[in-house]
Every structure is written in structure tokens, then in C-alpha cells.
Amino acid sequence: xxxxxxxxxxxxxxxxxxxxxxxxxxxxxxxxxxxxxxxxxxxxxxxxxxxxxxxxxxxxxxxxxxxxxxxxxxxxxxxxxxxxxxxxxxxxxxxxxxxxxxxxxxxxxxxxxxxxxxxxxxxxxxxxxxxxxxxxxxxxxxxxxxxxxxxxxxxxxxxxxxxxxxxxxxxxxxxxxxxxxxxxxxxxxxxxxxxxxxxxxxxxxxxxxxxxxxxxxxxxxxxxxxxxxxxxxxxxxxxxxxxxxxxxxxxxxxxxxxxxxxxxxxxxxxxxxxxxxxxxxxxxxxxxxxxxx
Amino acid sequence: xxxxxxxxxxxxxxxxxxxxxxxxxxxxxxxxxxxxxxxxxxxxxxxxxxxxxxxxxxxxxxxxxxxxxxxxxxxxxxxxxxxxxxxxxxxxxxxxxxxxxxxxxxxxxxxxxxxxxxxxxxxxxxxxxxxxxxxxxxxxxxxxxxxxxxxxxxxxxxxxxxxxxxxxxxxxxxxxxxxxxxxxxxxxxxxxxxxxxxxxxxxxxxxxxxxxxxxxxxxxxxxxxxxxxxxxxxxxxxxxxxxxxxxxxxxxxxxxxxxxxxxxxxxxxxxxxxxxxxxxxxxxxxxxxxxxxxxxxxxxxxxxxxxxxxxxxxxxxxxxxxxxxxx
Numbered sequence: 001x002x003x004x005x006x007x008x009x010x011x012x013x014x015x016x017x018x019x020x021x022x023x024x025x026x027x028x029x030x031x032x033x034x035x036x037x038x039x040x041x042x043x044x045x046x047x048x049x050x051x052x053x054x055x056x057x058x059x060x061x062x063x064x065x066x067x068x069x070x071x072x073x074x075x076x077x078x079x080x081x082x083x084x085x086x087x088x089x090x091x092x093x094x095x096x097x098x099x100x101x102x103x104x105x106x107x108x109x110x111x112x113x114x115x116x117x118x119x120x121x122x123x124x125x126x127x128x129x130x131x132x133x134x135x136x137x138x139x140x141x142x143x144x145x146x147x148x149x150x151x152x153x154x155x156x157x158x159x160x161x162x163x164x165x166x167x168x169x170x171x172x173x174x175x176x177x178x179x180x181x182x183x184x185x186x187x188x189x190x191x192x193x194x195x196x197x198x199x200x201x202x203x204x205x206x207x208x209x210x211x212x213x214x215x216x217x218x219x220x221x222x223x224x225x226x227x228x229x230x231x232x233x234x235x236x237x238x239x240x241x242x243x244x245x246x247x248x249x250x251x252x253x254x255x256x257x258x259x260x261x262x263x264x265x266x267x268x269x270x271x272x273x274x275x276x277x278x279x280x281x282x283x284x285x286x287x288x289x290x291x292x293x
Numbered sequence: 294x295x296x297x298x299x300x301x302x303x304x305x306x307x308x309x310x311x312x313x314x315x316x317x318x319x320x321x322x323x324x325x326x327x328x329x330x331x332x333x334x335x336x337x338x339x340x341x342x343x344x345x346x347x348x349x350x351x352x353x354x355x356x357x358x359x360x361x362x363x364x365x366x367x368x369x370x371x372x373x374x375x376x377x378x379x380x381x382x383x384x385x386x387x388x389x390x391x392x393x394x395x396x397x398x399x400x401x402x403x404x405x406x407x408x409x410x411x412x413x414x415x416x417x418x419x420x421x422x423x424x425x426x427x428x429x430x431x432x433x434x435x436x437x438x439x440x441x442x443x444x445x446x447x448x449x450x451x452x453x454x455x456x457x458x459x460x461x462x463x464x465x466x467x468x469x470x471x472x473x474x475x476x477x478x479x480x481x482x483x484x485x486x487x488x489x490x491x492x493x494x495x496x497x498x499x500x501x502x503x504x505x506x507x508x509x510x511x512x513x514x515x516x517x518x519x520x521x522x523x524x525x526x527x528x529x530x531x532x533x534x535x536x537x538x539x540x541x542x543x544x545x546x547x548x549x550x551x552x553x554x555x556x557x558x559x560x561x562x563x564x565x566x567x568x569x570x571x572x573x574x575x576x577x578x579x580x581x582x583x584x585x586x587x588x589x590x591x592x593x594x595x596x597x598x599x600x601x602x603x604x605x606x607x608x609x610x611x612x613x614x615x616x617x618x619x620x
Contacts, residue, residue, distance in 0.1 A: 102423060
């Protein structure tokens with residue numbers, strides 16, 4: 001096969017796998033930012049928190065990191081619910097969530113990151129999953145399990161979330177709170193309770209994405225920064241509140257970034273990806289897969 | 294009684310308030326006094342610490358023009374700041390210009406950057422502008438890292454000129470005086486905007502953009518003006534940075550501490566008036582300077598984060614708001 005074509009195909013495949021990871025990170029944000037209108041810029045910081053906790057637990061117990069991250073999900077759910085209670089009490093109730101709320105999450109992000117540096121040190125942490133060294137070869141294309149397994153788990157979790165939102169009563173209430181919270185009150189559902197629940201789910205996904213992240217690459221306390229732009233870009237490109245659009249955007253984003261990295265060098269990949277976002281914001285702000293608002 | 298004259302009520306006296314010229318003069322006088330006081334101390338560390346604090350005064354005041362007056366959060370303060378710093382590096386290397394012309398060019402670069410970001414995103418309301426500014430910082434950093442002319446990721450060294458202009462006793466003293474003048478000018482500009490029609494329009498669109506638009510406020514134009522001015526001033530704040538440390542590299546120039554401080558300082562001081570960023574910047578940066586010297590640099594960022602969260606939760610109007618409420 002033509003070496004350039006092989007490089008391109010490899011770039012596309014590993015981009016798709018990377019996209020699975022991004023989808024996990026963005027799905028949580030798609031709930032909080034897209035549906036609840038809570039601009040949680042600390043989301044990637046919580047992802048890194050999850051990644052480092054998984055790394056520490058893995059070092060202590062030797063359990064599978066992805067299993068650990070699923071076990072951690074309830075703790076993250078509780079953390080998210082608590083954070084939402086604070087946010088609601090101080091900002092949403094007062095009605096000035098715009099600047100103050102953004103600044104609040106910015107401060108929370110800072111506290112999480114610096115707290116991590118002070119607690120576990122600034123060095124990189126990693127885990128060695130049992131399957132990490134295996135690579136499947138399909139002809140010219142390499143499929144490393146180190147990336148395939150996290151991507152599969154992430155997509156499965158998103159699928160479960162989509163089923164939950166589509167078919168359960170609570171899930172449909174979450175979708176409804178995104179559209180009209182007063183109408184929800186008329187149905188005798190407490191919108192605050194629903195939003196608390198949904199924000200918890202969003203953070204649980206941050207923890208899960210962190211577990212997937214630390215399998216793929218070593219993580220340090222500041223790793224979240226690169227992800228802030230990425231996950232917001234994906235959520236906006238995906239059309240804010242649509243999970244399907246979010247997954248598609250994540251896969252596209254992963255491919256663009258990875259192909260750029262393999263042809264022009266990895267130091268250029270962030271600029272191209274964010275250039276995409278600026279363009280989307282300028283030309284089609286409702287997202288590539290969103291409906292006109 | 295048809296010809297009875299109802300005496301006109303005495304018109305309430307207009308509130309006493311300095312005019313533009315008066316405020317500018319007062320700012321200049323304050324700057325002159327401070328320069329003399331610092332010369333009296335004459336220690337290099339005093340110059341360095343004062344420059345550090347004053348650079349944050351400029352940055353916070355600049356952020357507040359868009360963030361406080363218009364209500365649009367800019368998370369990319371570090372991007373504008375670093376754009377200014379790297380303008381100094383690039384222009385100084387290409388044309389051999391000194392600090393003052395570099396500051397002027399940095400203002401133009403920052404203004405253009407602000408205008409460009411504004412045109413791309415300000416037609417959207419809400420959080421989009423904030424997110425775009427976050428991305429701007431990543432894009433710019435990538436370009437600087439890949440631009441080997443200004444040192445790339447290795448960083449660049451800037452040598453301070455041997456001869457010190459205007460009869461200052463050291464280059465540190467000269468740098469401090471320059472930043473002090475910039476800070477005084479920034480505050481005076483912010484105050485002028487605050488009491489002008491531009492400031493009124495920005496306040497209107499901050500409170501209710503749709504209503505302001507309906508009342509005939511040209512919201513998009515005002516936002517673009519505010520973004521350009523704010524961007525230009527942030528770049529100006531960054532322009533002296535390479536001379537301050539004699540070395541600059543992308544990771545520290547785009548450091549998150551600039552972005553978080555630019556937001557935290559106005560919010561802690563109070564965003565509604567020019568005095569808020571000044572109070573916040575002086576308090577917070579002195580605190581950080583002290584914490585860096587006595588504890589550690591990671592701890593000082595933690596302090597900023599905690600102070601920011603506590604203030605936005607408990608005192609949303611900042612320190613100024615606390616005093617106004619008591620009165």
C-alpha cells in the first residue's frame with residue numbers, strides 16, 4: 001500500500017479511537033452546558049481529578065482502571081450533586097449566574113488543579129492496564145487495545161446514557177428541564193431536583209472519562225487545560241444538547257486532530273482543532289448537528 | 294387665581310464629580326508622587342515588586358472594561374497579555390526598537406486581536422465569547438511555540454539596554470516608572486469610559502441586551518469598541534514583561550495565573566467602577582508576592598482560587614459593594 005495512504009488510514013483509525021475518548025469527556029459537558037445551561041468550565045479539571053484518583057487506586061489495588069472508574073462514578077455523582085447545590089444556592093437563585101457563575105467554576109477549576117498539585121505532586125501519573133501492550137493488526141492498520149478498550153467503554157456508557165434519557169421518566173424530565181423548567185413545575189416535578197441529578201450524572205461522566213484518559217496517556221494535574229477548549233468545541237459543534245451530535249462531533253474532531261498531527265507534527269494539532277471551533281462559532285453557531293434555535 | 298404662579302422647585306444640585314481633565318490630572322499627580330516615593334526607596338526589589346503589582350493593575354483594569362462594564366467574560370487575558378509580550382520580542386528583534394515604541398505597537402496588535410475575536414463571536418450572546426477566548430489562548434500559544442523567530446518553545450532572552458533613558462538610576466527603575474504611567478493611564482481611560490456615553494451604553498447592554506438594543510443602543514458596535522480597547526490595554530500590560538524578567542517562554546507568558554488574576558482582581562474589588570480592579574489588583578498581587586516569597590508559588594495560586602470562589606459566593610459586588618451596603 002502507498003505509505004501516505006497507510007499513514008492517512010492509520011491517522012483516521014486512531015483519530016476515531018481518540019474521538020471515543022473525547023466523546024466521553026464531552027457527553028458530560030453536553031448535559032451540564034447543553035441541557036442545564038450551567039457553564040461548567042471546571043469539567044476537564046474534574047476529569048483529571050478522576051484520572052489521578054484512578055491512577056492512585058490502580059497503584060494501590062491493581063484492579064482494572066476502567067472498572068475502577070466505573071466504581072468511582074457514584075462518588076463523582078455525589079460530588080456533582082453537592083456542587084450543583086452550592087451553585088444553585090449562590091447563583092441560579094439570585095439570577096446572576098452569567099459572570100459570577102463563570103468565575104465560580106473558574107475558581108473551582110483552579111482549586112481542584114492546585115489542590116491536585118499539592119496533594120499528588122506535579123509529575124505525570126499513568127496506569128498499565130493488562131491489555132495495554134497488545135496491538136491488533138488489520139492489514140496495514142494498527143489498532144492498539146490501549147485506545148480501543150477505553151473508546152468502547154466510553155461509547156457504551158454514552159449509549160446507556162442515551163437510552164436512559166430517551167426511555168426513563170427521570171431521563172425525559174432531564175430533557176424537559178432543558179427546554180422549559182416552569183412547565184416541569186406544572187407537572188409537579190421539582191426542576192431543582194432534576195437538575196441536581198443531571199449535574200451529578202455529568203460529573204460522573206467526567207470521572208469515567210478521566211479513567212479512560214489515564215489508560216490512553218499519562219496525566220498530570222494541568223492536563224485538563226488542553227481539554228477545556230476541546231470539549232467545549234465538541235459540545236458546540238455537536239449542537240449543545242444532542243448526545244448523538246456530540247459523539248459525531250467528537251469522532252470528527254479526533255480524526256482532524258490526529259491526521260493533522262501525523263502529517264504536520266503534533267505541535268500543530270491544537271491550533272487546527274480550535275481554528276475549526278472559531279469557524280463554527282462564526283459561521284454556524286447552532287452547531288453542525290444542531291437545529292436552528 | 295388663574296394667574297397664580299407656582300414657584301418652580303429648586304433644581305437638585307448635580308452630584309459633585311471630577312471632570313475628565315480633572316481625573317486625568319489627579320491620576321498623573323498620583324503617578325508622579327509614586328515615582329518619587331519609589332526613587333526614594335531606591336531598591337531593585339522594590340522596583341520589581343511595584344512593577345509586578347502595577348502590571349496587574351493595568352491587566353485587571355483592562356479586563357474590567359469588557360468584563361465589568363459590558364458583562365462579557367474574557368478568559369483569554371493571558372493570550373492578549375502574551376501577545377503584547379511577544380510583540381515586544383518580535384518588534385525589538387526585527388527593528389531594534391526600544392520599549393516605548395514596542396508598547397505602542399503592542400496596543401495595536403492587542404486591539405486588532407480583540408476586534409477580530411469580537412467580530413467572530415460577539416454576535417452570539419452568553420457564554421460563547423468566553424469559550425472562544427479560551428480557545429484563542431490555545432491557538433496563539435500553538436503559533437508562538439511553532440514560531441522559531443521569537444524562540445519557539447525554548448523561549449527568548451531580552452537584554453536590557455545598558456544606558457538608562459531619562460536619568461533613572463537603573464533600568465528597573467525606568468521600567469517601573471513606565472508601567473506606573475501605563476497604570477495611571479489605564480485607570481484614567483477606564484474612568485473616562487465609565488462616565489461617558491460609551492459606558493452608559495455598555496451598562497445598558499450588560500443589564501439587558503435585548504432591551505438596550507430595542508432602545509436604540511448600538512450594542513454590537515459598543516461591544517466591539519469595548520473589546521478592542523480592552524484587548525489593546527491587556528497587550529500593553531504585557532509589553533514590558535520580557536524586560537522585567539529578561540527571559541520569556543510560552544508556557545509562563547500564557548500562564549493561567551494571568552487569566553485567573555485578570556478575572557479575580559476586578560471581581561474581588563468590585564466590577565462596577567474603576568476603583569474595583571485597582572483595589573483588587575493591589576490587594577491580590579501584594580498577597581501573592583508575599584505568598585511566593587514566604588510559602589510557595591503553587592500555594593499562592595490556591596489562595597487566589599479560594600479567595601475568588603469565596604468572594605463571588607458571598608460578596609458578589611466585591612469589596613466596594615461591601616462598603617456601599619454598610620453606608
